Amino acid sequence: MSILDSKVPEGAMADKWENHKFSMKLVNPNNKRKFDIIVVGTGLAGASAAATLGELGYRVKAFTFHDSPRRAHSIAAQGGINAAKNYTNDGDSVHRLFYDTVKGGDYRSREANVHRLAEVSVNIIDQATAQGVPFARDYGGLLDNRSFGGAQVSRTFYARGQTGQQLLIGAYSALMRQVAAGTVELHTRAELLDVVKKDGRACGIVTRDLLSGEVTPHSAHAVVLATGGYSNVYFLSTNAMMCNVTAAWRAHKQGAFFANPCYTQIHPTCIPVSDDFQSKLTLMSESLRNDGRIWVPSAFDDARSAADIPEDDRDYYLERKYPAFGNLVPRDVASRNAKTVCDEGHGIGPLKNGVYLDFAAAIARNGLDTISEKYGNLFDMYHRITGENPYEQPMRIYPAIHYTMGGLWVDYHLMTTVPGLYSIGEANFSDHGANRLGASALMQGLADGYFVLPYTIGDDLAGQLGNAVVPTDDPVFTAAVSGIEDETHRWLSINGTRSVDQFHRQLGRIVWDRIGMARDRAGLEKAVTEISGLREEFHSDVRVLGSADTLNQSLEKAGRVADFFELAELMARDALEREESCGGHFRKEHQTSEGEAQRDDENFAHVAAWEWNGEGTPQTRHREELTFETVALSQRSYK
């Protein structure tokens, strides 16, 4: 008997959410102001949740470790947001978006959550438009759509190449409106360093002020973590420099199960690594694959420049292998194929670590102006970073880690295994299975924040009516505060020889080599040993200078990298246990004769959720069985 209850409602798939909304308990409007809710993170999920909860009348405290809520990494999403509006009349529907998402996730997501996501997707577009989000429009003044990342319908809404920015500014402005209204108390430059429980229930958090170093307890009736994903465990990723797993990880250590940590997404179109000093990788929107053609020279180690390689000597390998989807195959498939051709010796560029993304044909067909209007900002960005002009020569691209599907395990209410503690957006595991489709991250973050959590949280809070929050001088808080102060002191007193970044870079190398695009038993077992060895060195040899009572960026990073070490080990163990390939998790031992991911539905159609057992003791692996009532499991084929 599993201890994981997903709380998926009964009834037909299409009726579950609608019926459930009626059966959940409500908090009446006058009672909402009696509840304190903490929301950590102000990206799409956090800002939309905090704003909406504030509008409903709850007393909200919103926390961000940035200087402003508008900085969260949601802002960097380029391509777009999916919604089943069917404005293009090309056969889209809630059911089709649901189906595509379950299939795209390689049948490792929870059907009921995905269906709900598809249902509310349409409301997100309405809400954002009403907020003034300037989505692309056609000359009739109506909203424009494009097809995106492996979809055969045009359901993606976009705002030039800055969709994430515009949606985040929309959510941020809704949040600031509630700050002005007094329903949301905003705490900036405050980093969560612990989740606090009393009698098994989440009762608050402990934060550290990044400017003064002050460690402060905050109490509430419920805590919501909207703290993003953990791609930076790889050091080099497309995530922003400050993205980290600390909030989710510290919640994990307080009893929240961590689900499917090995499900990480490698995005196929990023600028290749150029040198050792590189601090991060830059993504080039997947929308470029709508017009760009991907190829490598047919010959090994072809030293000619792209322009000198005639058509006959080029291998448009995606078009050749997947005639139906061509360059638009899902991300995991596109990424693995790029790795394969580079590993075989067809890679291009100075380090032979890329493939071409070529716009020559599109420019010849549609004209320079059309291509420039569609992708101008992306071309400019590429030019600035590489010094190469993509209007004149093909872009060089290579996969990079970009998004993490794994995260805190949550039930249908988005509550973790700790009562009163919720997780939304990329920080949870719920909707994308083993692979996320393009333009679905913005959709999920906003669905959770605007339209799911504000309903489901009431069902739990209704039962808390009359209970006061735990006072912040309660021993559970004072113990947590002194724990954090001790940790800070420890980092500053090690006084070793290597910087936090050096360790982080070294850790990232191990994770990329062994838990990257292709994994095998031997490599994963090595990873476990290497990570724990390096971790010991980190705790005895890291050098963090300065003091705790001022802005100290090395000190901030030390705590985050410490958590990455622990997560990395769990990723390796999760990848070892999952003896199949699915989506972004590719085990070399489990592939079809054509080199595609080979699932094992009989033994692995489940979520792996790991329970913390204390320092030095391995986590316990629990299973949530996935049942598929509506979508028939099949081998994904994009041929």
Added chain:
Amino acid sequence: MSGSHGTTINVTLKVWRQAGADAPGAFETYQQAISTDASFLEMLDLLNEELNAAGQEPIAFESDCREGICGTCGVMINGRAHGPQKATATCQLHMREFRDGDEIVIEPFRAAGFPVIRDLAIDRSPLDAIIEAGGYISVNTGAASDANLTPIPKVAADQAFDAAACIGCGACVAACPNSAAQLFTSAKIGHLGLLPQGQAERWSRTEAMVETMEDFFGSCTNHGECTEACPKEISLDFIALMNRDYMKAKVKNRALTGQR
């Protein structure tokens, strides 16, 4: 052809060091060898590694996305906000813009409204205060009608987008001789004021945002340095639009026309 590997150049860096908001600051000089393929901030990362190895505290500077979109980064480079390259935030600036032997002076954005926190890091929270004063359309979650109910002419939508592209980095304030925040404020007022959804609160929004802006920042005297420094090249036209709207907000009998 592609990816001609960068060459290494030697530059002299004069970096503003300041231990805290109330501490005195001064320039420190560092020599740095760096590949021309490196970004400007990667050069500072490298310098920080070397400082840390030598037992000196690293330089505090802020950045996050390093893709020119989050608005977290920003320093004065040889007296120019975000440095020499047009339409480029500090994080997107690469060392191929510099030559061997160059001296590069690096300072925080300087404005009375942006107090220094430490070294190159500053406090830009007044920009949030301006948004809080009215930089939004009042629509509760769930209250929206279908997104295609109100067509918006493409031209208006595109213009609104041009304003909405603002990343809130504060370079406009840093570049202005008066430390004025007109470009930032007008970008938000323009974005919302150009859309039909933004009409109901157009005048009250403009009034509140402009007056909050004046609590923190200087006055605009039309130098145009702001738009030159802006990584998103937001146009001065939005300042003109804001000024007109502010005048109208002040002289209109808004109650009589049914507007806030």
